[in-house]
Amino acid sequence: xxxxxxxxxKYYWMGKEKVVALDSVNxxxxxxxxxxxxxxxxxxxxxxxxxxxxxxxxxxxEVYLAGWKVxxxxxxxxxxxxxxxxxxxxxxxxxxxxxxxxxxxxxxMYFNKEGRSKSERRESAMKLLDMVGLEKRANHLxxxxxxxxxxxxxIARALANDPKxxxxxxxxGNLDSRTGKSILNLLTRLNNExxxxxxxxxxxxxxxxxxxxxxxxxxxxxxx
Amino acid sequence: MKELFSLACxxxxxxxxxxxxxxxGIAIGVAAVIGVTSLGEGIRVQAVDQIKASHDLTTIEVSxxxxxxxxxxxxxxxxxxxEREEHVLFVAPYVKDxxxxxxxxYLAVKGITSExxxxxxxxQLEIGDWFDEGKKSNEIxxxxxxxxxxAVVEDLGLGDEFTVKIRLYGEESRLKDKPAVFKIAGIxxxxxxxxxxxxxxxxxxxxxxDEKDSYDGLFVKVDDPAFAASVRxxxxxxxxTAHSAQDVIDExxxxxxxxxxxxxxxxxxxxxxxxxxxVNTMIISVYERTKEIGLSKALGASDFDxxxxxxxxxxxxxxxxxxxxxxxxxxxxxxIDLVGKPFLVSALGGELxxxxxxxxxxxxxxxxxxxxxxxxxVLSIVSGLYPARRAARLNPLDALRQI
Numbered sequence: 001x002x003x004x005x006x007x008x009x010k011y012y013w014m015g016k017e018k019v020v021a022l023d024s025v026n027x028x029x030x031x032x033x034x035x036x037x038x039x040x041x042x043x044x045x046x047x048x049x050x051x052x053x054x055x056x057x058x059x060x061x062e063v064y065l066a067g068w069k070v071x072x073x074x075x076x077x078x079x080x081x082x083x084x085x086x087x088x089x090x091x092x093x094x095x096x097x098x099x100x101x102x103x104x105x106x107x108x109m110y111f112n113k114e115g116r117s118k119s120e121r122r123e124s125a126m127k128l129l130d131m132v133g134l135e136k137r138a139n140h141l142x143x144x145x146x147x148x149x150x151x152x153x154x155i156a157r158a159l160a161n162d163p164k165x166x167x168x169x170x171x172x173g174n175l176d177s178r179t180g181k182s183i184l185n186l187l188t189r190l191n192n193e194x195x196x197x198x199x200x201x202x203x204x205x206x207x208x209x210x211x212x213x214x215x216x217x218x219x220x221x222x223x224x
Numbered sequence: 225m226k227e228l229f230s231l232a233c234x235x236x237x238x239x240x241x242x243x244x245x246x247x248x249g250i251a252i253g254v255a256a257v258i259g260v261t262s263l264g265e266g267i268r269v270q271a272v273d274q275i276k277a278s279h280d281l282t283t284i285e286v287s288x289x290x291x292x293x294x295x296x297x298x299x300x301x302x303x304x305x306x307e308r309e310e311h312v313l314f315v316a317p318y319v320k321d322x323x324x325x326x327x328x329x330y331l332a333v334k335g336i337t338s339e340x341x342x343x344x345x346x347x348q349l350e351i352g353d354w355f356d357e358g359k360k361s362n363e364i365x366x367x368x369x370x371x372x373x374x375a376v377v378e379d380l381g382l383g384d385e386f387t388v389k390i391r392l393y394g395e396e397s398r399l400k401d402k403p404a405v406f407k408i409a410g411i412x413x414x415x416x417x418x419x420x421x422x423x424x425x426x427x428x429x430x431x432x433x434d435e436k437d438s439y440d441g442l443f444v445k446v447d448d449p450a451f452a453a454s455v456r457x458x459x460x461x462x463x464x465t466a467h468s469a470q471d472v473i474d475e476x477x478x479x480x481x482x483x484x485x486x487x488x489x490x491x492x493x494x495x496x497x498x499x500x501x502x503v504n505t506m507i508i509s510v511y512e513r514t515k516e517i518g519l520s521k522a523l524g525a526s527d528f529d530x531x532x533x534x535x536x537x538x539x540x541x542x543x544x545x546x547x548x549x550x551x552x553x554x555x556x557x558x559x560i561d562l563v564g565k566p567f568l569v570s571a572l573g574g575e576l577x578x579x580x581x582x583x584x585x586x587x588x589x590x591x592x593x594x595x596x597x598x599x600x601x602v603l604s605i606v607s608g609l610y611p612a613r614r615a616a617r618l619n620p621l622d623a624l625r626q627i
Contacts (some may be wrong), residue, residue: 055522056621076526083524090624094519098234108523110227118227161524 001066001085001164001197003029003052008061010047010220021047022058023220034191034198036208039217042126043199046169048217052199053086053167054078083112087158089168093150095142101153102138105129107220108160128156132186148179155186159196168191174206181207232536239509246498246505247545250604253495254549254596258588260491261563261595266296266557266586271476273583279469281449282313283343284456287441289464296463297438297575306444310459311451316340317442317562319430323388323404323423329377331370331388333423337432343443347419352382352410357428357448362429363409369420371411384408390433404433495599499607502541506534506611510618516622527616534612535605542604547596557586 010022021044029035037045050056050070052063064070065085071077087108095104105125109116116124129135132152142150150172158166162192168187172180188211190196202208216223234241286306289296296302298317307315317341323331338357341347355363362385366374374380390402406425414420431437444466446455452468459466510517517530563585569580 050621053522055624079521079524079526085333088522090519094515094624096516096519098238099231107520111520111526111529157523160376224290 002031002064003027003165003197003199004064005048005052006062006064008051008057008058008063010044010051010056010060012059020044020220022051022061025083025217025220025222027215029197029199032191032195033156034188034196034212035200035215036212037199037201037215037217038203038205038208043217044220045217047220049169049199049201050165052165053088054081083108083161085165087161087166089151089154089158089166089171091123091170091173093142093147093154093155093174095150095157096221097142100139100141101134101145102126102129104142104153105156105160108157114160114161125156125160125223127155128159131159132156146179147175148182151175151179151183152186155183155190159190159194164197166196166198168198170201170203172202172204180204184208184211187211228532229540231541232533235533236537236540242505242540243544246501247541247548249501250495250498250541250545251548251552253492253498254546254600255552255556256491256494257488257599258259258550258553258592258596259560259586260487261484261592262474262553262557262586262588263560263593264480266561267582268477268480268484268581269587270585271480271578272473275469275473275476279472280343281452281469282446283557284444284446284452284466284468285441286444286459286461287465287467288438289460289462291463298440298442298464299438302462302464303439303442305462306442306459309455311446311448311455313445313447314339314342315442315444317427317439319427319434319436320440321390321430323390325374325378325386325388327378329373331423332421333425333430335425335434337427339442339445343445344415344419346415347424348413348415349410350413352408355409357426361426362404362406363411363425364406365410365424366408367412367420367422367424368414369407370423374408380408382408391425392435402433439494456514458548487534492599495603498545499603502538502604502607503610506538506608507614508620509537510534510611510615513615514618514623517618518620518625521618521620522624529614530618531616534615535608538604538608538612539601540600541608543597545604546600549600550593550596553593554588557588561586 005025005027008022008025008027011018011020013019025048037048038125039045044219045057051058054070054072062069070081096107099107102122102125105128106121107120109125113121126135126138129138132155134149134152134156137145137149137153145153155171166187171187172183175183184207187200191198198212200208201214205214208214286298288298303315303317306312316337318337318340319335321333321335323333325331341354349365350368354365354367355361378386380386385402385405385407387405390404392400392402412419444455444459445454449470452470455466456470458467520530565580565585568585569578572580
């Protein structure tokens with residue numbers, strides 16, 4: 001899936017002060033690309049991810065997902081786009097504490113059943129857990145698992161509806177460097193073997209360089 | 225749907241104490257309403273039972289009809305029409321008049337048939353015999369008190385004959401006193417009602433003496449209480465006035481239902497507290513799970529999906545609250561019966577209290593329990609609407625940012 005932004009601009013007001021999060025960002029992403037976005041805190045990295053992921057609306061400019069222009073005023077179509085095309089991975093994992101591992105992976109399928117029965121959904125969730133190497137932890141609650149395991153489950157969850165695009169916001173930020181590497185390897189594998197488009201926000205420039213194209217962002221602008 | 229509720233159960237399962245307290249809050253409100261309503265219902269049933277025990281529901285009392293100033297008399301043809309009605313076993317007509325004995329003793333006279341004695345089964349002879357029906361005899365039967373009075377004032381006893389004056393209104397309203405001779409054939413035991421002050425003679429004889437061709441009233445006996453109302457309606461259709469014990473029961477029912485509604489309404493105020501608890505708890509829950517809501521939206525949940533999740537939790541709270549409320553309500557009504565009955569019995573005293581002593585003063589019907597359950601569920605859902613809407617409208621980004 002291609003991703004393209006045209007003149008993407010986003011600012012918001014903090015009291016009377018205008019904060020520019022994105023300033024005319026033009027980005028083109030080819031089918032099956034892996035992009036790492038690096039930059040200091042508050043440079044607009046996360047905002048870029050949220051706007052592309054249809055969680056946030058831009059002030060100006062357009063986003064094209066697979067060539068289709070995103071209509072940010074149409075709430076229903078935003079929900080549909082999130083369901084079908086986007087999988088989110090967060091820095092803080094964000095698993096639902098009441099649900100065990102496999103149920104967490106299943107959770108997005110509940111909103112996007114597409115005619116899949118409960119057992120079919122359970123089966124594909126188990127397959128995804130298997131893929132991230134955690135099928136043995138299927139019945140564990142998040143409180144019983146380590147940070148690395150939680151992030152693997154979160155990645156499996158991001159894949160639940162088979163999206164073309166994975167948006168990962170500092171997925172290794174809360175992990176030690178060894179665990180972080182294994183998560184990056186997992187993402188690389190998804191990019192190579194499954195052909196997923198990945199946009200990752202990260203601080204770990206060295207690791208990112210090895211596996212992806214780097215985009216630097218400062219004060220809402222892309223530095224070339 | 226099943227998945228929605230199983231998810232809701234899981235969420236509630238994480239906060240067992242909180243859910244228990246909120247459910248208890250609703251259940252106590254429901255129980256209070258059930259208890260009070262069962263008391264109203266119990267007293268209603270008791271009152272109706274007492275009326276049924278002391279009144280004959282198969283008897284309809286008919287008198288002349290009065291409408292817009294015109295009077296419809298009970299003539300022989302009306303009597304025949306009533307007798308022909310379905311479910312009517314027999315009709316007992318009577319005429320009333322007052323005669324005056326020699327020493328100015330006033331006698332309330334009733335001309336009756338043997339059917340009248342079948343309806344008024346408390347008319348029992350102490351001595352002597354009833355007059356032969358249909359034969360023109362001058363025999364009379366005295367009520368208990370009349371017999372006593374005649375013995376003292378007129379010095380008359382069983383078998384004695386005496387003369388009375390019958391006052392008639394002749395043509396042009398001219399008064400005419402007509403003498404008649406009666407023989408005392410029997411004396412009744414005390415019946416404990418107005419019959420003790422009456423003198424009974426054969427109806428044919430009475431009509432002849434009074435020169436009347438209509439009846440002053442009649443009792444209609446039907447074969448089954450269930451048909452009393454329809455027969456009564458038909459009698460009223462003839463232009464006559466009809467009463468039955470069912471009228472009294474209807475009045476009691478109306479009154480008790482009204483009282484129960486008022487009491488139930490005020491005890492329902494405790495339900496408001498329960499509802500506020502639900503609102504409060506759900507708002508706290510939305511606040512606590514803000515991040516989870518944002519996450520769900522990022523993962524593809526629509527506003528409606530989020531709303532459904534919270535409302536499902538409210539439904540579960542309502543269902544548990546309803547069941548618990550019903551159980552507590554039954555317990556509450558038993559308690560009212562145990563504690564309240566001795567108090568009521570001593571307060572009312574006499575016959576009324578003794579009547580209460582036998583049965584239970586509270587009655588829990590399936591209808592009351594179903595209403596209690598429904599109140600709990602509906603209340604929980606309504607209380608959850610605002611918090612659920614609030615959850616659904618959260619901006620996913622703001623929600624995700626919250627720590």
